[in-house]
Structure formats: structure tokens, C-alpha cells
Amino acid sequence: MKILVTGGAGFIGSHVVEHFQGQAEVIVLDNFRSGHRRNLAGLQHTLIEGSILDRAKLDEAMRGVDQVYHLAAMISVPESMLKPRECVDLNATGTLHVLEAAEAAKVRKVVLASSAAVYGDNPNVPKVETMLPEPKSPYAVTKLDGEYYLELFRRERGLATTSLRFFNVFGPRQDPKSPYAAAVPIFIEKAVRGEPIGIFGDGEQTRDFIYVKDIVGALTFAAANSEMGGVFNVGYGRKMTVKSLAEEVIRLTGSPSVIEHKPDRPGDIKHSMASSDKLQQAGWQPRHSVAEGLAATVAYFKSLKA
Numbered sequence: 001m002k003i004l005v006t007g008g009a010g011f012i013g014s015h016v017v018e019h020f021q022g023q024a025e026v027i028v029l030d031n032f033r034s035g036h037r038r039n040l041a042g043l044q045h046t047l048i049e050g051s052i053l054d055r056a057k058l059d060e061a062m063r064g065v066d067q068v069y070h071l072a073a074m075i076s077v078p079e080s081m082l083k084p085r086e087c088v089d090l091n092a093t094g095t096l097h098v099l100e101a102a103e104a105a106k107v108r109k110v111v112l113a114s115s116a117a118v119y120g121d122n123p124n125v126p127k128v129e130t131m132l133p134e135p136k137s138p139y140a141v142t143k144l145d146g147e148y149y150l151e152l153f154r155r156e157r158g159l160a161t162t163s164l165r166f167f168n169v170f171g172p173r174q175d176p177k178s179p180y181a182a183a184v185p186i187f188i189e190k191a192v193r194g195e196p197i198g199i200f201g202d203g204e205q206t207r208d209f210i211y212v213k214d215i216v217g218a219l220t221f222a223a224a225n226s227e228m229g230g231v232f233n234v235g236y237g238r239k240m241t242v243k244s245l246a247e248e249v250i251r252l253t254g255s256p257s258v259i260e261h262k263p264d265r266p267g268d269i270k271h272s273m274a275s276s277d278k279l280q281q282a283g284w285q286p287r288h289s290v291a292e293g294l295a296a297t298v299a300y301f302k303s304l305k306a
């Protein structure tokens with residue numbers, strides 16, 4: 001088998017590459033917009049350095065490929081607010097390019113990394129796929145565009161596709177240094193250094209954190225099922241407060257760090273939690289837990305410091 005991972009030098013993409021070691025020939029197409037070469041260190045793969053917006057590169061990357069994991073994107077909500085046009089280029093037009101190239105190459109399955117951001121700030125939890133999308137940023141609008149294009153190619157052109165709406169993914173290799181870094185790697189990095197951990201507001205806001213290995217499990221499950229089309233949430237269906245996340249990170253690292261409360265961040269939603277019933281009914285099961293994932297992630301960040 002041969003697979004293509006767009007955005008394979010990124011956090012989640014590198015875990016897909018790792019999963020397929022010894023199982024498939026792996027092609028990575030990445031332009032290092034937010035990914036890093038170090039994420040692929042020691043992993044067997046063929047790197048094609050370039051953008052999903054470059055059709056020639058995409059055609060080269062797609063040759064003979066069975067499954068496409070389309071993860072390359074502008075990944076940040078705040079960045080998309082600052083650069084909406086670039087976001088549309090990368091996430092909407094880029095996805096259309098990937099679909100056209102996949103169709104031309106007669107790929108068996110395309111899976112898109114979509115996002116819980118499409119639910120916007122609808123206060124109802126858990127989120128179910130039948131809720132009306134309420135995208136509040138170019139990032140969310142363009143992830144939704146991608147989902148619609150995948151469905152269009154599935155219905156009209158017979159290309160097998162699935163979109164997965166990831167909730168808050170965490171794990172080793174997630175970048176704490178990006179200006180738009182997520183809570184888990186920032187908290188762990190601060191804790192490992194013994195620096196104060198800042199949280200917005202009272203910290204009682206909740207998120208459905210999911211360990212990256214279960215995201216890889218969902219991606220590979222969807223890719224292996226050519227009949228499985230449409231949109232599926234991927235989360236644990238559990239909520240964890242941001243404050244308890246910080247406390248757990250402090251406990252796991254044995255850190256002297258203290259929690260500092262910062263003003264509420266305008267526009268932040270209070271609660272986000274997935275219903276993954278649809279994906280579970282299709283046959284996917286998570287194999288890990290937040291606790292296990294946090295322990296592995298802490299061990300990874302500690303090993304970087306050593």
C-alpha cells in the first residue's frame with residue numbers, strides 16, 4: 001500500500017507517518033509552513049517539499065497512491081482572522097486541488113482533517129453532526145467548505161471521501177512555540193521549566209481533549225472503509241476544565257509552577273464536547289485515554305529538556 005500525507009511534517013501528520021512505518025510506502029507533501037523536519041526524524045518516508053497549491057507537485061505526490069490523509073492547512077483560528085484570503089487559498093482551494101489530483105490519480109480514499117470549530121459558539125453540548133454549523137472564523141468556514149467539497153466529489157464523481165471533525169488534539173511533537181500554540185504543549189513546557197501557567201478567566205471552561213494516537217486510529221479507520229462517507233466527530237465525549245488540565249500537568253511533571261489567571265479571552269466558547277456516537281456506530285473505538293496521553297506527552301517534553 002502507498003499513502004500520501006499532506007502536512008505530514010506537522011504534529012498530527014507525523015503521527016500518521018509513524019503509524020505506517022513498515023506497513024506502507026509513505027509520501028509526505030509539506031512546505032513547512034508550520035511543520036518541522038525534526039517531526040519526521042527517524043521515520044521512513046519520501047518527502048516532496050512543496051505546497052498543495054502547486055498542482056505539479058501534487059500530481060507527483062499522488063502517483064500510485066491508495067489513501068490520502070489531507071492534513072495540510074492554515075491551522076489557526078486567530079491567524080485566519082488576520083489572513084482570511086490566505087486561509088481560503090490554503091484550506092478551501094487547496095482542498096479542491098487535493099480532490100482533483102486524487103480523482104485523476106484514481107486514489108481509493110481521501111480523508112480530511114476538519115475541526116470542531118465548525119460548530120462555532122453554539123452552547124449546546126455534546127456536539128452532534130446534525131447540528132447546524134455556525135462557523136465564526138475563516139478557519140471554520142474553510143474547514144466546512146472542505147467538507148462540502150469532499151461530499152460533492154463523493155456524490156458526483158465517485159471519489160471515496162470522509163471528513164473527520166477533530167476536537168482538541170494533543171500529544172508529542174505538538175508545537176508549543178508557535179504564536180498560536182494550543183493549551184496542552186504550552187502548559188507542559190511551562191511546567192517543565194517551573195514557570196507560571198497562565199489560564200484565561202476562571203479556567204472552568206471545558207474542552208474535549210483527545211490523544212493524537214486515537215486521532216490516527218480514526219483517520220486510518222475512515223481511510224480503510226471506502227463505503228464510509230460524510231462527516232464524523234472525533235473526541236472522547238468527555239469534558240475537562242482547562243484548570244484541571246493545568247493541575248494535572250503540574251502533578252505529572254512534579255513542577256513547582258503556579259496557575260495564574262488572565263482576563264477572559266473574548267470569543268472563547270465556554271464548553272466544547274463531542275458526541276462520537278456516529279463514528280463509534282460505524283465501528284471506531286478509542287484505545288487510549290486523556291491520562292495516558294498526557295503521561296506520554298509529558299515524558300516527551302521532559303526528554304527534550306534532558
Ligand SMILES: NC(=O)c1ccc[n+]([C@@H]2O[C@H](COP(=O)([O-])OP(=O)(O)OC[C@H]3O[C@@H](n4cnc5c(N)ncnc54)[C@H](O)[C@@H]3O)[C@@H](O)[C@H]2O)c1
Pocket residue numbers: 006007008009010011012013029030031032033034035036050051052053070071072073074075090094113114115116165166167168169170182
Ligand atoms: N491540532 C488540533 O487540535 C486540530 C484540531 C482540529 C483540526 N486540526 C486539523 O488537523 C490538521 C493537522 O493539524 P496539526 O495540529 O498537525 O498542525 P500542524 O501545523 O502541525 O500541521 C499542518 C501541516 O501542514 C503543512 N502545510 C501548511 N500549508 C501547507 C501547504 N500549502 N502545502 C503543504 N503543506 C502545508 C504545515 O507545514 C504543517 O506541517 C490541520 O488540517 C488542522 O486544521 C487540528
